[in-house]
């Protein structure tokens with residue numbers, strides 16, 4: 001049984017990826033400092049898969065603890081690296097915390113990969129690297145644009161670190177996955193997105209409004225040059241996204257790959273406006289969402305969606321779940337955390 005390290009494995013995308021890995025028979029080691037997740041996610045993962053993953057609680061900015069991890073688990077063959085801070089607004093307030101956490105943890109892991117001969121890493125990147133692309137859908141060849149936030153900049157710098165490292169150390173193989181907008185939750189409603197405080201992202205704000213935790217949703221702008229004036233994104237079901245990580249890890253483990261640094265767009269290829277998402281939620285769940293139109297949010301791009309041709313053809317992966325399933329699973333999860341017993 002192959003052992004894979006998932007950093008940030010109790011987080012939103014991490015926990016879904018752990019479940020998909022276990023489903024395929026991998027032995028999973030999670031490292032997470034629980035700064036943005038709960039320890040009971042481990043029990044929920046076990047409820048779904050029947051297997052409790054190994055768990056180590058620390059922050060990977062500590063090089064000593066990072067190395068000790070690989071001493072303790074010498075059979076780790078690949079790493080899926082999610083652990084990072086990800087709040088755009090907070091990163092503007094606390095840039096140093098973001099640079100330190102997101103960059104140093106990656107550097108420590110890459111050093112450990114050399115030292116302990118763990119050659120493979122899948123890295124969690126973002127479509128934020130494209131800014132507002134000139135051409136849509138956006139392909140992997142579109143230029144990377146100056147980041148709007150320190151958070152976005154950490155993703156760009158991390159990709160550069162991976163590129164340079166791959167050049168200098170051909171034995172290290174890495175794939176960066178550029179996510180569009182992950183939403184939804186596992187079909188069991190046992191794991192999902194658990195934002196701390198007031199949600200910054202659209203779908204958790206919708207579900208919290210629908211359940212009565214928030215008075216109303218603010219729609220940031222209705223004067224964009226889009227189908228209905230609200231901003232357009234490529235929303236992707238988190239389980240589709242999780243499955244792409246396993247495919248990427250297996251591509252690295254197969255080791256027939258000539259490239260040792262690659263990057264792929266992970267989206268559905270379809271753009272949806274904020275108003276279309278609200279509508280999809282209402283239709284999928286039969287529940288109205290109270291909203292008002294407010295000014296545009298600073299730093300938001302007008303519209304972006306993915307060209308997924310390369311991911312489809314090279315990885316052999318394609319998102320299979322539509323907006324309806326994203327909205328119904330997000331709602332089932334919201335109800336379960338507020339009203340359920342888990």
Ligand code: UD1
Nearest residue numbers: 086088126128200201202205218219220231233274297300
């Ligand atoms: C942002 C980041 C992305 C990051 C993600 C996770 C950018 C360009 N994108 O995505 O890199 O991975 O957050 O945190 O920085 N909206 C509302 N009302 C709300 C919330 C959102 O109208 O209360 C709108 C936004 O204006 C946007 C859309 O919904 O048009 C999606 O917003 P959000 O879920 O925050 O994701 P992004 O900003 O696309």
